[in-house]
Amino acid sequence: MKPIVERLFSGRPKRKRRWLTALVVIAEGHPLGTAIRSKRGAKMFDKDRMEEIERRRREWEEGTLKRSRERFGMKESPTKFYTPADLKDFDFLEKVGFPGEYPFTAAEYPSNLPALRIRGGVSALLVRAGRYSGYGAPEDTRDYYNYMREAFGRQGGPNIAFDLPTQCGYDSDDPVARGEVGKVGVAVDTLRDFEVIYEAFVGESDLDKIASNWTINAPCNVVLAMYIALAEKRGIPLDGLRGTPQNDILKEFVARGTYIFPPRPSMRMIRDTITYCAEHMPSMNTISICGYHMREAGARPVQMVAFTLANAMAYVQQGIEAGLDVDTFMRRFTFLAWSTGMEFFKEIARARAARRVWAKIMRDRFGAKDPRSWMLRGGGGMGVPTHTLTAQRPLNNLTRNIIVGIGNALSGAPPMVPVPYDEPMGLGHSLEAEQLNMDGGRLLQFEARLADVIDPLAGSYYVESLTDQTEQEICEIIGRIDAIGGAVAAIESGYMQREIARSAYEYQKQVERGERVIVGVNRFTGENELEVLTTRL
Incomplete structure (x- = not known):
């Protein structure tokens, strides 16, 4: 390092030497530079530094944290703290990449088209x-x-x-x-x-x-x-x-029930739509693959993603077996992807992991070459929180919606507030709910400026480790479905239906026991409840 230091420091005032030293450290491959610099195939922290972090963490747990727990009579800390040790093998280009590029963890698109649904964004070209x-x-x-x-x-x-x-x-x-x-x-x-x-x-x-x-x-x-x-x-x-016909028959067997024919004949009709549109209606989307309904029926977040992607894989296979080029018909596949809950960071990690898993499936499993075929089109963000909105204390839904709007912005989508607060109260929405719904997104975009940055949680020790964990769980469930014979066989055997029913039952038990708190429903209720009167459209 000495020759470079001598050249850089020659004639320099002392106040500039500190930051020049930092540049030299990085440039010369100093251990500190290795810790700071991250490139493909390189880890963010070297082995010695990681061991030191793990040692210091143990000391913190046995010292500062333990004293705090003992003071307040806690056996375990109610909060967690994440460090680089929870993200040992993190590679930015492999795990996150850039918005609009593989593996699409950051976002589907390279930039936000500011909040198309709030009547104030850039939508003239769409x-x-x-x-x-x-x-x-x-x-x-x-x-x-x-x-x-x-x-x-x-x-x-x-x-x-x-x-x-x-x-x-x-x-x-x-x-x-x-x-x-x-x-x-x-x-x-x-x-x-x-x-x-x-x-x-x-x-x-x-x-x-x-x-x-x-x-x-x-x-x-x-x-x-x-x-x-x-x-x-x-x-x-x-x-x-x-346009977009929903045309996702498999989720009807799993969650909604509006099917007419058995699964396999129904899949042939899906194939016919895909092939006809590919030849005669090239601008028509052919399907909108849905996870939303499964979550509303009771599926856990990772089940929702895994079942949705398994169904999508079955549709892709139909197109391939019909003799279509995967990169031709996949451009017209869309996703009405997700319903979301209130567990903020888990839902953000779920959205990021879903995009990454689908990109890997399309590139590695189906051999798609066009990056547009790797995109989870329409699958950005946390999703729509319909099942979390309550008829009790409906004004609380304003807060729930804002939480989801922030989560959408932090998970690679525009900061949209999805549903008016009076959604659980009947068909249509009140004038005030419509206005508050639109203004909620506008506040997040124009005042809070949440649309200014894409995926700002990228690199977070907690969010990245949670994204990795979620990806692993999704892939494990898809592996079980593959072992059964794919999505159609899993539906015919009742596997998906049973899993969703079991999850819905467990969720409801947690609510009724008070283990899962829903404010204004099973806790923090009182005699003097406000009556919300709405004039519906």
Whole structure:
């Protein structure tokens, strides 16, 4: 080091020598420089430094921490502290990388398009569907879309919720459908019904200028055929149509129940949609693979991710067996990925691990070459906290939503507040809930500036070790499904259904015993509860 020191220090004032020494230490390969410098294949801390950290940690646990526990009568500390020893083999490029690049741990995309859903972001270059909605007769849903555009400046195409009879293939006049028609979605029986809904989308909002989403699975091919017929009537070429049918039938067997045919025949229909769109509708997404419903049904976070990715692998295999190039059809796969809970850091780690696992599966297992095929499209962030929102003390949901909005920002997604606070109180939302929902995201973006940095927890000893642990657990569950014969076989055997039912039962027991605290529900309740009155849209 001496020759460099002499050259650098020659004629330099003393105040500059300290930082020059630091530069020399790093440049010359000094042990301290080895600890600071991190490059591919190199660890952040050398062996001696790591041993010293572990020794100092033991001393801290037996000294400072123990004295604190004894003072307050605690057998164990209620909090944990993480050090580089919890991240011994951390390699930034291998484990995190850069946003929008393999392994996508940091984020799906290289930069945030500021909060598209809060009406204030950069969205002019994107064609997107609006909020999930639909109810009653087709005329009701059409009028709702028109009203929302006129009163609130609603943008984008429809994101249609269908009623249960439509989702299960029943006409509205079928006796089986009695009492369910037009509830939790719109009733669609004929092409004319479809045409009525789309009377709200003409001119500057015609089919070739919007994207349409249809949350429907078993009859997906029928709905897609209706859209094609509607486009042909309007003289719009099919290759100009954009949208996303959900088309994820496997999760229906596991979580929702709106299936018509058995798993394997249903998978052939999925294959037909993928192959048809690949040839005739290249801008149409062919599937939106869902973990959200499994979590809402009771799955644990790692189960939700593992089951979702296992299902996705089955769909990818269908496309390959149909003779399609994986890099051609995978560009049109999307994910309506996650429902989230309130365990902040665990949910952030889960989101980061999911992106990494899927990238590895697509690159290493299916041999995809195009980086776009490695992306978990739509799977960014913590997700939507619907099952955590409560009808009791609904104003607490404002806080829960903000927590999730912050978590979204810290896990590689825009700081979106997903759901209005009065979601558990019935169909539709109040004007105040809509405004607070939009403003929550705006506050996080424009005042808190949470969209300014992507994945700011990258490199955290705790979050990185938790991400690694979550990845391992996800892969273990996928390994069990592989051993059964894949997702379809696992569903046919009842494995996924049993696991979700067991997890849901354990969760509910924890709530009822008070082991899992839900504020205002099983703890911190009182006689003088506030009544929340809402005027619903």
